Amino acid sequence: MPAANTTRQNLASSHDDHTMDDSDRNDQWLFTDEELLRTPSIVKNGITFQQEREGRSKGCNFILQVGIKLKLPQLTLATASVFLHRFFMRESLKDFHYYNVAATALYLATKVEENCRKLSDLIQAVARTAQKNDQIIIDEQSKEYWKWHDTIMFTEEYMLAALCYDFNVEKPYKLLQDYLHHIKVESGVAKEKDIMKVAWAFINDSHLTVLCLMFPASTIAGAALYMSAKFNDTVFKDGKDGKPWWEIIGLNLMHIKKACNQMADLYEYVKLAC
Numbered sequence: 001m002p003a004a005n006t007t008r009q010n011l012a013s014s015h016d017d018h019t020m021d022d023s024d025r026n027d028q029w030l031f032t033d034e035e036l037l038r039t040p041s042i043v044k045n046g047i048t049f050q051q052e053r054e055g056r057s058k059g060c061n062f063i064l065q066v067g068i069k070l071k072l073p074q075l076t077l078a079t080a081s082v083f084l085h086r087f088f089m090r091e092s093l094k095d096f097h098y099y100n101v102a103a104t105a106l107y108l109a110t111k112v113e114e115n116c117r118k119l120s121d122l123i124q125a126v127a128r129t130a131q132k133n134d135q136i137i138i139d140e141q142s143k144e145y146w147k148w149h150d151t152i153m154f155t156e157e158y159m160l161a162a163l164c165y166d167f168n169v170e171k172p173y174k175l176l177q178d179y180l181h182h183i184k185v186e187s188g189v190a191k192e193k194d195i196m197k198v199a200w201a202f203i204n205d206s207h208l209t210v211l212c213l214m215f216p217a218s219t220i221a222g223a224a225l226y227m228s229a230k231f232n233d234t235v236f237k238d239g240k241d242g243k244p245w246w247e248i249i250g251l252n253l254m255h256i257k258k259a260c261n262q263m264a265d266l267y268e269y270v271k272l273a274c
Contacts, residue, residue, distance in 0.1 A: 028164075063081055078204075084102055086213070087163065182248055183225075
């Protein structure tokens with residue numbers, strides 16, 4: 001994870017609300033700052049923005065921990081995290097505990113990404129993670145097992161409705177690789193590996209935030225490159241026609257910097273919480 005001191009003095013100079021291009025406005029899953037402050041959790045139940053952010057983050061961390069136990073690919077975990085964030089734009093944390101939503105989002109993501117696991121195996125991993133005990137074995141006839149089974153089945157119906165059966169999630173990882181093919185690092189191929197490693201970690205960390213609700217995957221991938229270059233103390237070469245790297249790959253620098261600011265907030269928050 002990039003260090004917290006890779007922060008805003010190196011990124012954007014202001015904290016203005018982010019703006020969306022006309023093409024982005026056609027995406028039902030991209031929201032303005034004002035809309036993110038009017039979620040059901042906040043408006044309906046009086047949960048603070050900070051409390052909601054923590055609930056979302058804990059839910060996505062739960063997905064990660066369960067996913068590790070099930071040896072699921074990172075792309076499946078990313079899809080599940082996006083499902084969770086989208087769900088809480090339509091439903092409240094007061095009505096649905098983030099562990100329950102996380103378990104359901106992961107179950108749905110394994111089907112969407114065709115990385116299916118037996119429901120019984122998923123429930124075992126979920127129960128172990130929830131109880132913070134990797135040694136327990138949940139009997140399939142026990143109340144605990146069926147509590148999770150029924151919770152996932154029940155929540156899935158609400159999740160399908162909240163997602164409007166829209167399971168399309170464009171992830172930044174592939175775009176990140178494509179972008180690095182089109183731009184060159186001043187320090188050469190060896191440095192490109194460092195850039196990729198840190199940028200990949202940046203994208204992983206971004207799932208703990210609402211970045212996927214604020215910016216398209218292309219901007220998140222660009223922000224990952226930007227912050228990784230700062231972290232690695234390197235720069236990208238301009239194109240032969242003098243175009244800067246972000247124009248070469250068709251991105252907006254202002255949007256990139258604002259996405260970086262959101263992540264800088266996360267790293268500063270984690271640093272203060274430690």
